[in-house]
Structures are given as structure tokens and as C-alpha cells.
Amino acid sequence: MMIFSGRWQDTSISKKKDNSQDFKDKIYFIIGKGGTGKTTIAASLGISLAKRGKKVLLVSLDPAHNLGDVLEKKLSDKAEKILENLEGIEVDIDEARDTYLKNTMNKMKDYYNYLQIFNLDNLLDIFTEAPGIEEYVIMELIWKYLKMDKYDYFIFDTAPTGITLKVLTLPYINLQWIKKLIKLRENILDKRSSIENIKGPSYINLNNEKVKLSAEKDHDPVLKELNRYYTRIKWIYDIFINENITEAIIISNNNRLSALESERALTKLKKIKMSVSKMIINKIKYRENEKYNYTYNNYIKKLRDDYNNIEWINLPDIKVSQLKEEHLQILGDRLINKGLYNKGGNNE
Amino acid sequence: MNKWKDILTEFMKTEATEYVEIEVREIEHIFALLLIGSFTGMPAPPAGLVLKLLPYLGPELLIMEKRAVNDDDLFGQMAGHFDI
Numbered sequence: 001m002m003i004f005s006g007r008w009q010d011t012s013i014s015k016k017k018d019n020s021q022d023f024k025d026k027i028y029f030i031i032g033k034g035g036t037g038k039t040t041i042a043a044s045l046g047i048s049l050a051k052r053g054k055k056v057l058l059v060s061l062d063p064a065h066n067l068g069d070v071l072e073k074k075l076s077d078k079a080e081k082i083l084e085n086l087e088g089i090e091v092d093i094d095e096a097r098d099t100y101l102k103n104t105m106n107k108m109k110d111y112y113n114y115l116q117i118f119n120l121d122n123l124l125d126i127f128t129e130a131p132g133i134e135e136y137v138i139m140e141l142i143w144k145y146l147k148m149d150k151y152d153y154f155i156f157d158t159a160p161t162g163i164t165l166k167v168l169t170l171p172y173i174n175l176q177w178i179k180k181l182i183k184l185r186e187n188i189l190d191k192r193s194s195i196e197n198i199k200g201p202s203y204i205n206l207n208n209e210k211v212k213l214s215a216e217k218d219h220d221p222v223l224k225e226l227n228r229y230y231t232r233i234k235w236i237y238d239i240f241i242n243e244n245i246t247e248a249i250i251i252s253n254n255n256r257l258s259a260l261e262s263e264r265a266l267t268k269l270k271k272i273k274m275s276v277s278k279m280i281i282n283k284i285k286y287r288e289n290e291k292y293n294y295t296y297n298n299y300i301k302k303l304r305d306d307y308n309n310i311e312w313i314n315l316p317d318i319k320v321s322q323l324k325e326e327h328l329q330i331l332g333d334r335l336i337n338k339g340l341y342n343k344g345g346n347n348e
Numbered sequence: 349m350n351k352w353k354d355i356l357t358e359f360m361k362t363e364a365t366e367y368v369e370i371e372v373r374e375i376e377h378i379f380a381l382l383l384i385g386s387f388t389g390m391p392a393p394p395a396g397l398v399l400k401l402l403p404y405l406g407p408e409l410l411i412m413e414k415r416a417v418n419d420d421d422l423f424g425q426m427a428g429h430f431d432i
Contacts, residue, residue: 136396
């Protein structure tokens with residue numbers, strides 16, 4: 001393998017600065033098993049923050065939207081005003097995916113027009129079903145929203161845990177790939193340019209058209225695209241792992257299944273260094289006539305022991321199907337004022 | 349006389365770049381293989397990343413294709429390059 005020695009240890013990538021520093025907003029990801037109450041909690045946080053004068057964007061990334069139902073307001077994939085300072089979006093993932101793929105295909109047409117048999121429109125169908133595209137599109141959407149300047153808070157009511165965790169790990173995985181590819185590409189260009197210095201430029205025959213093989217880092221479209229993409233992904237990644245900006249809030253119910261799912265989420269988020277600020281145990285059933293008297297499920301108990309550095313909040317089962325705006329605000333206020341419901345503690 | 353000089357220069361140039369050319373070719377293949385490796389069952393990069401790069405990869409894919417068409421005896425070729 002001796003021929004591959006040398007410039008592999010290039011460090012130019014790690015020198016690039018952390019560009020999340022100029023991002024002043026705050027981001028909450030509400031994560032949890034379906035039906036645990038993610039949307040209600042997202043909405044209540046949003047309302048509470050908006051009433052405090054913060055500009056809030058509430059985004060539902062869940063394909064089975066019910067943010068609009070909770071807020072009793074029809075929402076779409078454009079930001080709609082819900083209250084003063086509060087706007088909401090229900091993302092249309094299918095539509096976003098089609099737009100994303102069409103943009104890429106159009107870009108491709110410019111470069112591959114010499115390939116007449118390469119019917120790009122047919123390819124679109126194939127890519128639509130490609131694994132991983134959905135997470136990608138969600139990440140692009142998150143990026144797009146975070147770039148909107150007019151908000152102070154972004155609250156993402158997320159899709160089912162599996163997809164969400166994939167989306168949140170995507171920047172990390174992408175960065176690893178891009179770093180490797182950039183190194184390789186630079187290595188190729190270095191070598192090409194040393195050959196060019198001696199023998200002159202080399203060409204390749206693209207459908208009877210002579211195309212010069214790029215050898216300069218400044219003019220290579222592949223390296224340019226890699227660098228451009230690196231900058232974008234690094235920006236998201238830095239924001240995601242900055243605990244002053246991004247907080248994940250995990251919602252669980254007091255039962256085994258949602259405890260197990262929360263544990264998976266906690267492990268994965270730890271791996272990608274995203275900070276989890278609150279663990280909310282929602283819909284706790286209190287014993288009859290005894291306020292604050294309840295028993296944690298054994299799985300929840302174990303989880304609490306393992307993750308006691310997180311703020312744990314217990315919320316009662318209030319047996320109301322539709323909370324009014326003022327109730328949501330009270331709930332949100334309590335969550336922000338560090339869980340008044342916690343008083344009872346774990347009374348076993 | 350000039351003609352001889354040209355031939356000699358050409359020869360020297362080829363001599364000087366021979367090994368780098370082999371190296372760059374191999375790295376080009378690795379690069380392409382990393383991107384489209386899923387065809388051969390290799391772990392592939394995230395789909396979105398490949399889609400982002402695909403518009404610019406025309407020449408690279410052509411290099412790869414030529415290589416696939418022209419090469420029958422890779423080991424023999426390598427041995428030849430390194431005088432084994």
C-alpha cells in the first residue's frame with residue numbers, strides 16, 4: 001500500500017472554525033414514542049414562550065401530523081400565524097422530497113446532457129424510493145428553517161423516534177464521509193497537478209468533446225461541491241451539539257415500552273453528543289385521592305437512576321382529550337419554570 | 349536534432365510521471381468506488397451526499413468505465429508497471 005502514503009494526514013479540515021457561534025437562537029427537539037404526548041408538549045412550550053414575547057416557530061416533522069389538531073388551527077407547509085409571536089408549520093415530507101429530487105435532477109441535466117439515453121425523469125421514480133432519502137429531506141428542511149432569521153426559538157415536534165434519531169445522526173455520519181472524500185479528492189488533485197506541471201493538462205473524451213481533467217483545487221467542481229456541503233453540514237452539526245443552543249426533550253409514558261424507546265433515544269443522542277435537557281414522564285396515573293402519589297414503572301425507575309443528571313418532570317394524566325390554549329400555556333409555563341409537578345417525587 | 353530532443357524530453361517526462369500517474373489513477377478509482385460502491389456491495393455513503401456530487405462526476409465515472417472495459421488482467425498490468 002506504499003503508493004497511498006503521504007498527504008492522507010492532511011489537517012486542513014479540522015482547522016475550519018466552529019461556525020455555530022453566530023447562531024443566537026434556541027432549538028428544542030421533542031422526541032418520544034408515538035402517543036406519549038409530544039405534540040401537546042411542543043405546543044404548550046411554544047405558547048408559553050410566545051406569551052413571553054419570544055418569536056417561536058413550531059414545526060411538526062411527523063408525517064402523521066396533529067399539531068394543527070392540538071392547536072385547533074389549520075396548518076400547512078408554509079409558516080402560519082397561530083398567535084402573536086407564534087407560527088406553525090406542518091411539513092409535507094412527500095412534497096419536500098419531490099422538490100429536493102427535482103432540484104438535484106435539474107442540476108444533473110446540465111452536466112449529463114450528452115447522455116441521451118440517460119432518461120432523468122424515469123430515474124426520479126427510482127430515487128424517490130431510495131432508502132435514506134426521507135431523513136435527508138427532513139435534515140434539509142431543518143436546515144432551511146434554522147436559516148430563517150426572524151425567530152428566537154425553534155421547536156421541532158419530531159417524527160417517530162427511529163426516523164428522528166436517523167435524521168439527528170445524519171450530520172455526524174455525513175461529516176465523516178465528507179472529510180474522507182475531501183482528503184481523497186485533494187490527494188487526486190495534487191497528483192494530477194504535479195503531472196500537469198510536467199506533461200501539461202490531460203483531457204478526457206466526453207461524447208466527442210474534449211474535457212480537461214481538473215487539477216486545481218480552486219476549479220474542481222467536485223471538491224467545490226464537497227466543501228460547500230461540508231460547510232453546510234458542519235454548521236448544522238455544530239448547532240446540534242452545542243448544548244447552549246440545542247436541547248432534546250424526551251417524552252415518555254410510565255410504562256415499559258416507552259421507557260425502552262426513551263433509553264434507545266438517550267443512548268443514541270449521547271453518542272452524537274446532543275444534550276438532553278428534560279425527561280418528561282407524561283400521563284402518570286396517581287393513586288386515587290392521593291395527590292402526587294404514584295409508582296414509577298420499574299423500567300422508568302432504572303432509567304431515572306441511570307440518567308439522574310437530566311431534569312426529570314412528572315406530568316399527571318389529566319383525562320382531558322382537548323386542552324384549551326390557556327391550559328397549554330399553564331403546562332408550558334410549568335415546564336419552563338422547572339417542573340412544579342415534581343414536588344411529590346418518587347413515592348414508592 | 350530537434351526531433352530527437354523532443355523525443356528525449358517526452359521520454360523523460362513519461363519516466364518522471366509514470367508512478368504518480370499510476371497512483372492518481374488508483375486513487376481516482378477508490379474515490380469513484382467509495383461513491384458508487386453500493387453496486388459492488390460496499391457500504392455506500394449517505395444517499396443525499398451522492399446525489400449532491402453526482403452532477404459533477406461525469407469525467408470520473410467515465411474513467412471508471414474505461415477502466416472496467418479495458419482491463420482484463422489487472423495484476424499483470426500492475427506487475428508490468430513495477431517491473432515484477
